[in-house]
Amino acid sequence: MSEHSQTHAIVAGAGPVGMTAALLMARGGVRVTVLEAGGSLAGESRASTFHPPSLEMLDELGVLEPLMERGLVSTGFQYRDRRTGPIADLDLGVLSDDTRFPFRVQLEQSKLTPIILEVLEGMDDVTVHFGQRVVRAETDGTTATVTTEAGDTFTADWVLGADGANSQVRQTAGFTFEGMTYPERFLVASTTEDLESILPGISAVNYVFDPTEWLVLLRTPEHWRVLFPTDPSTPDEVESDPVRVQERLRGVADLGREWQVLHTTLYRVHQRVADTFRRGRLLLMGDAAHINNPLGGMGMNSGLHDAYVETRALLALIRGAGTREQLDEACEARREVALSYVKTITHDNWEKLRQDDPEAIRAYHDELRELAADRERMRRHLLNTSMINSLRSGKVVDMVGVQP
Numbered sequence: 001m002s003e004h005s006q007t008h009a010i011v012a013g014a015g016p017v018g019m020t021a022a023l024l025m026a027r028g029g030v031r032v033t034v035l036e037a038g039g040s041l042a043g044e045s046r047a048s049t050f051h052p053p054s055l056e057m058l059d060e061l062g063v064l065e066p067l068m069e070r071g072l073v074s075t076g077f078q079y080r081d082r083r084t085g086p087i088a089d090l091d092l093g094v095l096s097d098d099t100r101f102p103f104r105v106q107l108e109q110s111k112l113t114p115i116i117l118e119v120l121e122g123m124d125d126v127t128v129h130f131g132q133r134v135v136r137a138e139t140d141g142t143t144a145t146v147t148t149e150a151g152d153t154f155t156a157d158w159v160l161g162a163d164g165a166n167s168q169v170r171q172t173a174g175f176t177f178e179g180m181t182y183p184e185r186f187l188v189a190s191t192t193e194d195l196e197s198i199l200p201g202i203s204a205v206n207y208v209f210d211p212t213e214w215l216v217l218l219r220t221p222e223h224w225r226v227l228f229p230t231d232p233s234t235p236d237e238v239e240s241d242p243v244r245v246q247e248r249l250r251g252v253a254d255l256g257r258e259w260q261v262l263h264t265t266l267y268r269v270h271q272r273v274a275d276t277f278r279r280g281r282l283l284l285m286g287d288a289a290h291i292n293n294p295l296g297g298m299g300m301n302s303g304l305h306d307a308y309v310e311t312r313a314l315l316a317l318i319r320g321a322g323t324r325e326q327l328d329e330a331c332e333a334r335r336e337v338a339l340s341y342v343k344t345i346t347h348d349n350w351e352k353l354r355q356d357d358p359e360a361i362r363a364y365h366d367e368l369r370e371l372a373a374d375r376e377r378m379r380r381h382l383l384n385t386s387m388i389n390s391l392r393s394g395k396v397v398d399m400v401g402v403q404p
């Protein structure tokens with residue numbers, strides 16, 4: 001065995017970020033132990049969009065084909081006004097010189113993890129343990145150790161904390177997680193109704209502006225999702241009440257009958273970023289390192305990019321081809337993306353969706369129409385919304401209305 005193949009990394013969390021990191025490390029010749037709290041891979045899925053850079057990374061890992069077979073290719077998206085209808089359709093095809101994948105793939109994140117698990121199961125030196133919730137992580141300079149709820153202890157050269165927003169790796173190892181919580185919770189209703197026939201001309205992804213009740217309408221291969229903001233002063237039970245959900249859906253389109261609703265999810269939304277993504281031999285990535293609002297579909301995607309960038313720097317260090325300083329630079333670059341790019345764009349999306357100043361609304365709609373009519377301006381906008389710029393530079397944010 002070569003020296004680097006003896007290196008051992010623990011990955012806490014078998015979500016899309018942890019599984020991607022595990023595959024990258026294993027492909028790099030590292031022995032990998034994945035510890036997942038659940039008894040199996042998580043079935044529930046918040047994220048449902050794969051942006052072009054994520055598709056490139058998953059292609060490099062050899063897992064894109066099965067993902068594309070299950071997913072829905074969306075070549076553009078639409079901005080709409082709740083009251084007046086379509087404002088602008090943006091065409092991701094303008095990115096054809098920037099990426100091999102000038103489109104989004106609409107697919108629940110829970111469809112990616114079984115694809116990667118199947119690959120990991122066929123690899124030597126990879127072990128995936130389910131029912132092993134990491135509750136403590138520590139590092140002493142030469143090793144990193146985690147303890148699980150079951151009382152087991154695992155020691156390795158490195159621990160990659162991909163254990164989600166409530167990360168115990170982050171919380172027990174002294175990282176901070178500063179930021180803010182939005183006043184309203186987000187309500188997502190998944191429906192089997194065919195929104196394309198209800199609202200002809202809509203895209204697979206639609207951002208619908210309204211000062212009081214903005215929306216996101218999003219198609220996945222199996223159903224549509226309708227995202228609403230909720231009144232901050234109303235209890236959860238009221239917002240989740242099926243009668244109330246029907247009332248809100250009726251406001252989107254009155255079908256003259258009840259909407260077919262599969263399920264609803266109500267959740268709090270935050271913007272938080274850890275103070276550092278590396279402490280000793282502990283690395284943070286994905287929701288364990290940063291959380292943001294879902295408007296723009298950047299959460300899971302930026303987590304996949306963390307996994308890619310951080311593990312490349314770590315593998316270089318393990319092989320003697322990179323330094324700790326370069327690993328720190330990689331982690332800091334990802335932190336900068338979380339702060340200056342993902343947070344900026346997703347927060348701006350929230351502000352634009354709920355804008356209530358008629359003059360600002362008019363000006364923004366005009367800007368979007370001009371953007372849609374000018375392919376070079378549209379390309380510059382889409383380089384940001386598709387997260388291509390986030391990997392070119394953490395500081396490039398050149399969206400309509402967002403100052404660099």
Ligand SMILES: O=C(O)CCc1cccc(O)c1
Nearest residue numbers: 046048049227294295296297
């Ligand atoms: O902007 C996107 O592509 C995703 C928006 C979104 C919001 C809430 C739930 C969800 O599944 C997607």
